[in-house]
Amino acid sequence: xxxxxxxxxxxxxxxxxxxxxxxxxxxxxxxxxxxxxxxxxxxxxxxxxxxxxxxxxxxxxxxxxxxxxxxxxxxxxxxxxxxxxxxxxxxxxxxxxxxxxxxxxxxxxxxxxxxxxxxxxxxxxxxxxxxxxxxxxxxxxxxxxxxxxxxxxxxxxxxxxxxxxxxxxxxxxxxxxxxxxxxxxxxxxxxxxxxxxxxxxxxxxxxxxxxxxxxxxxxxxxxxxxxxxxxxxxxxxxxxxxxxxxxxxxxxxxxxxxxxxxxxxxx
Amino acid sequence: xxxxxxxxxxxxxxxxxxxxxxxxxxxxxxxxxxxxxxxxxxxxxxxxxxxxxxxxxxxxxxxxxxxxxxxxxxxxxxxxxxxxxxxxxxxxxxxxxxxxxxxxxxxxxxxxxxxxxxxxxxxxxxxxxxxxxxxxxxxxxxxxxxxxxxxxxxxxxxxxxxxxxxxxxxxxxxxxxxxxxxxxxxxxxxxxxxxxxxxxxxxxxxxxxxxxxxxxxxxxxxxxxxxxxxxxxxxxxxxxxxxxxxxxxxx
Numbered sequence: 001x002x003x004x005x006x007x008x009x010x011x012x013x014x015x016x017x018x019x020x021x022x023x024x025x026x027x028x029x030x031x032x033x034x035x036x037x038x039x040x041x042x043x044x045x046x047x048x049x050x051x052x053x054x055x056x057x058x059x060x061x062x063x064x065x066x067x068x069x070x071x072x073x074x075x076x077x078x079x080x081x082x083x084x085x086x087x088x089x090x091x092x093x094x095x096x097x098x099x100x101x102x103x104x105x106x107x108x109x110x111x112x113x114x115x116x117x118x119x120x121x122x123x124x125x126x127x128x129x130x131x132x133x134x135x136x137x138x139x140x141x142x143x144x145x146x147x148x149x150x151x152x153x154x155x156x157x158x159x160x161x162x163x164x165x166x167x168x169x170x171x172x173x174x175x176x177x178x179x180x181x182x183x184x185x186x187x188x189x190x191x192x193x194x195x196x197x198x199x200x201x202x203x204x205x206x207x208x209x210x211x212x213x214x215x216x217x218x219x220x221x222x223x224x225x226x227x228x229x230x231x232x233x234x235x236x237x238x239x240x241x242x243x244x245x246x247x248x249x250x251x252x253x254x255x256x257x258x259x260x261x262x263x264x265x266x267x
Numbered sequence: 268x269x270x271x272x273x274x275x276x277x278x279x280x281x282x283x284x285x286x287x288x289x290x291x292x293x294x295x296x297x298x299x300x301x302x303x304x305x306x307x308x309x310x311x312x313x314x315x316x317x318x319x320x321x322x323x324x325x326x327x328x329x330x331x332x333x334x335x336x337x338x339x340x341x342x343x344x345x346x347x348x349x350x351x352x353x354x355x356x357x358x359x360x361x362x363x364x365x366x367x368x369x370x371x372x373x374x375x376x377x378x379x380x381x382x383x384x385x386x387x388x389x390x391x392x393x394x395x396x397x398x399x400x401x402x403x404x405x406x407x408x409x410x411x412x413x414x415x416x417x418x419x420x421x422x423x424x425x426x427x428x429x430x431x432x433x434x435x436x437x438x439x440x441x442x443x444x445x446x447x448x449x450x451x452x453x454x455x456x457x458x459x460x461x462x463x464x465x466x467x468x469x470x471x472x473x474x475x476x477x478x479x480x481x482x483x484x485x486x487x488x489x490x491x492x493x494x495x496x497x498x499x500x501x502x503x504x505x506x507x508x509x510x511x512x513x514x515x516x517x518x
Contacts, residue, residue: 123414130413131451133487139436152422183414230482236420
């Protein structure tokens with residue numbers, strides 16, 4: 001009797017210990033936080049999923065709807081969500097600046113941590129602010145599900161560059177956010193493509209004509225991207241580091257993106 | 268009674284099983300990278316082209332580096348130990364003006380660039396990846412340069428062995444507070460407060476301005492984020508530093 005009692009107690013103790021060990025781990029990139037809902041203050045997130053058709057997001061409207069749907073799925077659909085994306089001017093159609101689409105801030109992430117106080121803080125509008133930087137970084141640039149976005153060397157799998165692999169896991173490197181903007185949050189004003197034709201193109205360069213240097217050039221399918229982890233691409237810029245190797249979904253993983261973008265609530 | 272404890276055991280086993288299942292769902296598919304602990308696999312020797320590194324160890328006396336001369340000698344010794352002593356190395360540190368002794372700006376001590384870290388130095392053409400092409404890019408002299416930032420970030424601020432510096436989110440000890448004594452433009456402070464541990468001679472009182480090698484923290488600047496709580500080694504370590512500093516080759 002006593003023996004059974006003590007072994008039952010020991011077993012319970014082991015269970016409690018094992019459980020606490022399993023759950024005490026640091027949250028690794030790509031993992032979901034356990035049993036945590038987004039802060040009611042959340043009005044910023046990185047999309048956990050791409051639209052899935054490369055740079056064709058269905059225009060700004062399609063991208064906004066993606067933000068809204070992802071937010072709704074985690075109970076944050078009461079706000080109005082906009083994608084942080086610019087479009088370039090076309091005949092009879094003025095440019096749209098990403099910074100003009102996202103309200104006034106302050107913006108908070110999944111955990112309720114402040115990303116930026118206002119537009120000037122977010123973009124570094126003055127020399128002082130630009131050097132200080134905003135509060136977006138690897139640990140704060142969370143998805144609507146609270147995930148840290150996997151970046152360089154988190155898992156270091158060469159298959160990260162292959163969409164066929166990347167679409168089967170949430171742990172592939174995917175830290176390139178589509179923005180189509182310049183560092184100050186405004187649209188590009190030159191004639192080249194920085195927005196996958198205003199987020200309607202899934203075009204891929206002809207074989208042998210990939211964007212090797214990742215700069216925009218005449219006739220190239222291209223989108224400007226930035227890094228929520230401020231880590232990579234020649235500058236670590238959160239919103240304007242470099243271009244992509246094309247606009248097809250399979251082109252984006254070649255430089256460690258999968259077509260994710262930033263969403264901000266305007267209210 | 269026996270039956271009751273048997274029930275408890277069954278419930279316990281069930282809990283353990285569900286616990287294991289739940290935990291397993293959150294396991295990544297690939298092993299976690301031990302960044303910052305060791306150089307990448309297939310490690311090459313430190314290349315002679317390397318012209319930038321973060322000191323792998325501090326001098327160990329807090330903010331007392333033996334002045335600029337002592338700090339430069341530390342850079343030179345660490346570089347020489349890995350076969351990169353062919354360059355002339357200077358520490359990226361400012362000193363403040365004293366009577367009869369003008370201020371020294373860190374940015375005026377490090378040559379003109381471009382600067383290569385341990386891993387960029389191995390690439391060579393055509394990538395020719397650099398920490399920065401020149402002083403303007405490194406310090407963000409124009410607004411666009413400042414908004415973009417330089418190529419100095421977590422994955423590029425490596426020590427002379429090619430290892431990454433532990434930053435926010437890594438296994439402690441975090442060592443991302445890098446001594447600079449500089450404003451974000453790379454120049455010395457011109458007020459009366461101490462920003463340089465008394466021009467890198469104090470290991471007790473005073474304070475030093477630091478930058479964050481991973482560009483994460485209160486202010487994400489690589490060279491001017493915040494002030495330390497003091498100048499002792501313990502004070503530096505208490506806020507995520509180790510008395511490390513940046514070294515640049517001037518030739």
